[in-house]
Amino acid sequence: MQKKKRLFLCLTMSLLLLALPACSGSSGNTKSAGAPKKSNGNTTKAKSNDKVKIEFWMLPVADESIMQNMVDEFNTDSTDVNVNMTLLDWSSGREQIKQGVAAGSGPDVFYLGAGLTADYINGDLLLPLKKAGYTADDIEMYGPLIEASCVDGELYAAPIVYDTYILYYRTDILKEYGFDAPPSTWEEMKDMAKKITEDSGGKIMGYQHKGADDQLNAINYTWQTLLQQNGGNLMDLDNMKSTENTPEAVEALEYLASYYKENISKMGTSANNGFREGKVAMFTFTQGPITTEGYVDDANMKGKWAIAQLPTGKNGNSGHLDGHAVCVNAKTKHPKEAGQFVKSFTGPGNVAKWMGGYYGIQPYDLNKIDAGDKAAIEKVINSAPELWNPIIDQGNVCSPDFMIQTRYGYTARWDGQKRLIIAALNGEMTPQEALKQLDTEIDQAL
């Protein structure tokens, strides 16, 4: 009798176990293992207030409060749409979005790099913004970099801000070692860096390449900047082949590696921290550290640092350009409502807010937007012209070409460059070996 009871108990428990997944929420959601908790996949008319609910997954491009305020303002103004923003983090957010969207349970609106990703385009996962209510007039307002968010003339993502590469330099250190101005060419840069490192007995590093320090991911930007300035390309888009291994690329990589071979720079030393402490005289990176590292507010650094456009290479001084955008899921049940939100969130009316929280290059042609919005943007620029002018000037010499090229084999390139460029810098591989392997890995992924 007792055995029967035990058997019954076991079977009951097993059935309960089987029933558990059924209690875990709406169907169709279970495929997305990495989906954030607020995702519900499909949008539905909310019974409580009769507004269409739009799920929005975003990455922390600006401070969360700034973005949440924009969402709240939209929700207040809109009579029929309510947006729920879920903020993911940079370390895994892109993968969570990809998993969610691929599984069909992703958000209605989500973050995407402004240069788009081929996987999303080829998988028909993005809704052309015209189908989400964008008009020709809306698209006409953008500046020339908008090309990076288009495929065959069709706009797929609404850009928010662009990142570019700029030169950070310590004015006090340069002056101490006899330099009145930042370097204007890469050769001049190396000479200056060498003099500072040698004359300081190694106590000050003349220059540090981002990515060869503690921020490994940044090697992608550093490398692509040098490659571009030396006349190289990432992709042959006609033949869909990676073209990292070219004489121009080898030369650029040898130049990069020479800083470490000649002991001008040391692998591992943090550019950001060293710069703050006066132990690194120069480095190049995006506008990020101005705010994220607090340089702009640091009383100890006041008057001791500045930024400038990048030094010029063989092929000019265009450099890394990247951007942040949002797009609409092709599977959304509410394209128009999603489009309304995207238009508001990324619209000219919010540009000054984005710029207030982040020194990003805004995407609009100022002559084509509302005079009030233009005045607000100009006010931000005029509040710190010493920072904004070099950033805007650098943005003006950049083209969307590399952004479009990085669209293909994005993840393989991002990961491969991180490993293999560093392998060439520390002598684990020759530049030719590293670049050949890079092409092999990217071509495999294409």
Add this chain to the structure above:
Amino acid sequence: MSKRKRQEMLSAYALLFPAILLLLVFMLIPMINSAWYSLFKWNLVGEKKFVGLSNFSFMFVKDASFKKALLNTCVYTIINMVSTLILALGCALLFQKQSRVNSIWRAIIFVPVVVPMTVMGMVWKMLYEPQYGAINQILSAIGISGPKWLFDSKVAMLAVILFNVWKEFGLYSIILVGGLQKIPAELYEAASVEGANWWQSFRRITMPMLRPIMFFTTTILLINSFKAFDHIWVMTNGGPGNSTTTLVTYIYTKVFDSVGLASAASVVLFVMVFLVTMVKNYIGRDGAIDE
């Protein structure tokens, strides 16, 4: 079969059912799925394209990063296993006797085990920092110029292993203490009477008597070494270059872009672990060693 036997068998299967179900859903089906995906080219969002064994041929013929990951996995496993075992056994021998002091020591060596791997990985990453890190500062104070640790391809793997040995040896040490405490004291007394020295007692009594627990310890250590990932990812991302890329970090970097390649590497890892464990089991059960 008698009714009683049948009932016993039924209740046994009923008890096993939940575990089998969980294994099936969360282990076996994903494993079969993964092996199936290894025959496809797929980027997670597009269409899957059947490519047969070309993911495997790419890895073994063209992909220098995979070959390096394979080599690194073997190096990591061997050095990590040997170092951890020696340290764990040494500490177990030192702290096996029941006393308050030994209890405190055993607690101390166990502390790193309970702290999350990623947290300690971040801490050690700071300690290893070449210019400002505590390790090089200490070395510098005694006149030694420390290496660049995680930023030097030649040292990074050793640095990562050193961390893992420090983090994990306490666990194996405690397991071995359990084994040592079960060895009857009479055996040592008899050996002593016969004039055996410490080394002879260790070789002739301790090691043979520890064999079952050693078998368990080395099996767990072997599997854990093969699937090392979190601390490597936190500390080096598999770098600098490919110097600390193991099979698992290779799989992780590929999975969001080339699911087929990542799955193929998973199959290789599974086969490796399976074969090595089988060989180990075979040798471990062989009379020459066990008797």
